[in-house]
Amino acid sequence: MALLKDPRATAEAAGARRAAVLMVSLDQEAAARLMAQLDKPEQERIATALIRRCAAPRGVRSRQRIEEILVMLEHVHDPLIR
Numbered sequence: 001m002a003l004l005k006d007p008r009a010t011a012e013a014a015g016a017r018r019a020a021v022l023m024v025s026l027d028q029e030a031a032a033r034l035m036a037q038l039d040k041p042e043q044e045r046i047a048t049a050l051i052r053r054c055a056a057p058r059g060v061r062s063r064q065r066i067e068e069i070l071v072m073l074e075h076v077h078d079p080l081i082r
Contacts, residue, residue: 012045020049024065 023031023046035043050070054063 016045016049019046020053028068
């Protein structure tokens with residue numbers, strides 16, 4: 001018997017993947033401002049999606065950009081960003 005996936009979790013993961021693509025397309029400052037507006041679980045879902053994107057075979061430039069955003073995420077709770 002196949003396991004059924006939770007529709008809400010599936011939708012959240014898809015949204016996180018789309019948000020990760022958006023974050024990659026933004027400059028670092030804009031991405032930081034956007035992430036600062038999200039709650040911790042949303043930030044974690046997006047960070048997970050970014051990590052998974054980074055692990056997938058992509059061009060070097062794409063991986064570098066994702067790594068930059070992950071570094072930015074480490075400082076998202078920094079009061080200077082808000």
